Amino acid sequence: MTLEEFKEFIAKVGKVPLEMIHEDASFRDDLNIDSLHMVNLLIELNNRIPFDFAVVQDAEVLQTVGSLYRALKGVKANV
Amino acid sequence: MSKTLFNWVFDQVEDENKVIVSSQSGDYSYKDLLAEINKYEALLKQLGDIKGKRVAMIVPKFSAFLSISFAVNKRGGIFVPISPMLRSEDLTSLLDLIQPHIIFSVDEVNQFSFKSILLKWAENKQVSLFLSSDCTNWSLHSFTGETIPLEEEPMTLIVCTSGSTGVPKGIVVHLEHLEKAFNSIDTGMKFHKEDHVLIMPPMTSVAGFCSIVGLMNQNIHVLATESYSIPDVLRLMKNHKVNKIFTSPSLFRAIYLFAKNADASIFEHLALVMLVGEPVTDDFIKETQDLNCKIITIFGMSEAGGLLYSPLDVREGIEWNTIPGVEYKLKDPNDEGIGEIVFKPDFQFGGYYKRPDLTKEVYNEGWFLSGDLGRINEDKKLELVGRKKDMIKKGGQQIIPGEVEKVIASHPQVMKAVVVGIPHQVYGEQVIAFVQGDPSLNKQDIYNYLTDKLARFKVPDEILFIEEFPIIQGKVDKITLRKIAMQQLEMNKQGWS
Numbered sequence: 001m002t003l004e005e006f007k008e009f010i011a012k013v014g015k016v017p018l019e020m021i022h023e024d025a026s027f028r029d030d031l032n033i034d035s036l037h038m039v040n041l042l043i044e045l046n047n048r049i050p051f052d053f054a055v056v057q058d059a060e061v062l063q064t065v066g067s068l069y070r071a072l073k074g075v076k077a078n079v
Numbered sequence: 080m081s082k083t084l085f086n087w088v089f090d091q092v093e094d095e096n097k098v099i100v101s102s103q104s105g106d107y108s109y110k111d112l113l114a115e116i117n118k119y120e121a122l123l124k125q126l127g128d129i130k131g132k133r134v135a136m137i138v139p140k141f142s143a144f145l146s147i148s149f150a151v152n153k154r155g156g157i158f159v160p161i162s163p164m165l166r167s168e169d170l171t172s173l174l175d176l177i178q179p180h181i182i183f184s185v186d187e188v189n190q191f192s193f194k195s196i197l198l199k200w201a202e203n204k205q206v207s208l209f210l211s212s213d214c215t216n217w218s219l220h221s222f223t224g225e226t227i228p229l230e231e232e233p234m235t236l237i238v239c240t241s242g243s244t245g246v247p248k249g250i251v252v253h254l255e256h257l258e259k260a261f262n263s264i265d266t267g268m269k270f271h272k273e274d275h276v277l278i279m280p281p282m283t284s285v286a287g288f289c290s291i292v293g294l295m296n297q298n299i300h301v302l303a304t305e306s307y308s309i310p311d312v313l314r315l316m317k318n319h320k321v322n323k324i325f326t327s328p329s330l331f332r333a334i335y336l337f338a339k340n341a342d343a344s345i346f347e348h349l350a351l352v353m354l355v356g357e358p359v360t361d362d363f364i365k366e367t368q369d370l371n372c373k374i375i376t377i378f379g380m381s382e383a384g385g386l387l388y389s390p391l392d393v394r395e396g397i398e399w400n401t402i403p404g405v406e407y408k409l410k411d412p413n414d415e416g417i418g419e420i421v422f423k424p425d426f427q428f429g430g431y432y433k434r435p436d437l438t439k440e441v442y443n444e445g446w447f448l449s450g451d452l453g454r455i456n457e458d459k460k461l462e463l464v465g466r467k468k469d470m471i472k473k474g475g476q477q478i479i480p481g482e483v484e485k486v487i488a489s490h491p492q493v494m495k496a497v498v499v500g501i502p503h504q505v506y507g508e509q510v511i512a513f514v515q516g517d518p519s520l521n522k523q524d525i526y527n528y529l530t531d532k533l534a535r536f537k538v539p540d541e542i543l544f545i546e547e548f549p550i551i552q553g554k555v556d557k558i559t560l561r562k563i564a565m566q567q568l569e570m571n572k573q574g575w576s
């Protein structure tokens with residue numbers, strides 16, 4: 001999954017305009033994605049590209065679009 | 080003079096140095112809290128007598144929230160906790176209903192400015208507004224204008240919920256209500272002095288607030304979360320060796336899903352989970368099969384406290400027993416024996432704030448119409464079969480379709496909106512909005528319009544456009560709409576993969 005595809009995925013699942021989604025966008029502050037929506041987003045993401053939930057344990061990883069993308073990319077060659 | 084909430088809690092203190100409450104922002108002993116309560120009393124003293132005054136609070140920091148509540152109560156005021164998740168529309172309707180004399184509020188949450196809404200609302204009213212960026216240092220803004228009448232009826236607090244027509248409701252809560260609601264939770268959770276109990280329902284709800292003050296009254300360590308970010312909740316659990324959790328199924332499922340693969344030691348001390356707020360689904364049971372602790376469930380209403388609980392582990396089944404002191408009966412059962420469950424709790428309900436008409440609709444001579452349908456099964460046990468009201472329960476939060484419909488319909492290109500709930504694997508139920516409107520309108524226009532107008536959890540998870548609404552007996556047929564929504568989402572899912 002490229003960064004562009006990743007952004008499109010977040011726009012679709014998170015119901016957020018694609019133009020608002022950039023690497024530094026904070027899920028909570030900029031995209032208004034709260035914790036339960038975040039869990040849903042991760043589960044949907046996991047259905048699409050299975051990953052180990054241990055990767056997303058750290059609150060830092062869940063801060064921004066870029067941090068989540070990099071964390072997933074770092075452990076999964078086909079992400 | 081009757082007992083105050085402050086006395087109910089602080090007269091029972093056994094060791095004032097014991098850490099009694101914890102959250103992400105710190106641990107507090109009774110002594111720490113008393114010092115903070117003194118600070119807020121000093122702030123309130125400058126406003127003179129606050130007896131009969133309503134004090135609204137939008138305060139996400141746990142210790143400040145508790146200390147303001149106790150300080151207001153100690154000085155004879157009525158505190159009104161308000162969820163920091165509200166946005167302009169729901170917040171303003173609520174303020175119009177409550178008409179607070181004093182407001183404590185954080186400046187902003189997630190870049191949403193409460194400050195600007197409150198400064199505007201308070202114009203031309205005699206209101207004292209305390210604002211803070213950190214819930215620690217407060218600045219007072221005094222407004223002059225129309226005098227707001229004092230409350231004549233005695234009450235401890237007003238708890239706010241969404242109303243069925245889009246107008247919010249306030250539940251008048253007395254100390255006895257909090258005590259009984261806590262006792263009902265204790266019936267299931269059987270608290271002990273050594274427990275470390277995590278309370279997940281928001282502190283602004285009856286379930287959350289009564290659990291917190293009830294545990295303080297029992298000298299039991301209580302943890303409340305200021306953040307629902309799952310890693311933050313897990314850290315709190317781990318740091319304090321939480322052994323009991325009171326939570327909704329969807330939140331607990333999320334916590335468990337996150338932690339089980341990464342750090343199972345978080346659950347090492349966990350002995351009991353009590354679920355509230357949503358039905359327990361087959362998915363939940365499947366997901367938690369491996370968890371080695373007891374999971375039970377309770378059923379209740381903010382207005383009436385806990386009413387039923389099932390002592391069995393939910394993975395073995397559910398067998399509803401009434402909470403001691405509670406009575407129930409079925410109203411107008413049909414041929415299959417299904418009727419609306421009517422409950423009689425063992426305390427007097429204080430009514431809906433300024434809405435005796437609403438109170439009369441659901442409460443008569445101590446009996447409550449629950450809006451839930453039930454029947455008596457072959458084992459002579461009560462079985463819950465569904466809801467009469469069309470309230471949606473998403474992630475433990477209640478959503479009234481009428482409120483969401485009203486905001487969507489206020490969009491200039493929308494003719495009509497109808498909101499229904501359908502099952503969802505994470506949220507329990509999700510919010511679906513059917514919209515009839517201008518053909519040029521797209522979903523994103525509506526999402527953009529709703530941002531900042533509605534709390535995030537109320538924003539529809541899906542918006543579906545419809546040319547004509549199915550009608551049955553002169554009303555929109557929500558059963559058909561639910562079917563359409565489920566079919567449509569299933570098709571979208573297939574299209575996606």
